[in-house]
Amino acid sequence: MWHFDLYRLEAPKDAYELGIEDAFAGAICLIEWPARLGPLLPPDRLDIVLAFADDGSAREAELHTRGSAAKRFAALWS
Numbered sequence: 040m041w042h043f044d045l046y047r048l049e050a051p052k053d054a055y056e057l058g059i060e061d062a063f064a065g066a067i068c069l070i071e072w073p074a075r076l077g078p079l080l081p082p083d084r085l086d087i088v089l090a091f092a093d094d095g096s097a098r099e100a101e102l103h104t105r106g107s108a109a110k111r112f113a114a115l116w117s
Contacts, residue, residue, distance in 0.1 A: 040066060040067045040068075040069065041058075041062035041066050041067070041068045041069070042068075042069045042070075042071075043057060043059065043062070043068065043069070043070045043071065044071040044072065045070060045071060045072040045073065045075040045076065046071065046072045046075075048072070048075045048076075051075065051076050051077040051078060051079045052079075054075075054076055054079055059076075059079070063081060073086070081106075082105060082106040083105060083106035083107045083108045084104075084105045084106065084108055085102060085103070085104055085105070085108050085112060086102070086103040086104075086105060087100055087101070087102055087103075088100070088101040088103065
């Protein structure tokens with residue numbers, strides 16, 4: 040499992056210096072600030088969006104599947 044915090048990333052290509060190609064090749068990747076990857080963001084993925092609940096006392100997680108990941112996760116959730 041790899042963790043990337045891309046907050047300070049200035050350009051998507053800068054992610055190569057972090058070893059992101061190796062991580063994508065065969066590992067689970069947890070990515071903070073994924074939009075900073077731009078076109079390098081894999082099309083097959085699970086996005087987890089965290090937000091504060093309406094009352095502000097807890098967090099809610101929204102799960103969004105993208106690409107072929109949708110089929111894999113649909114089997115888990117049915």
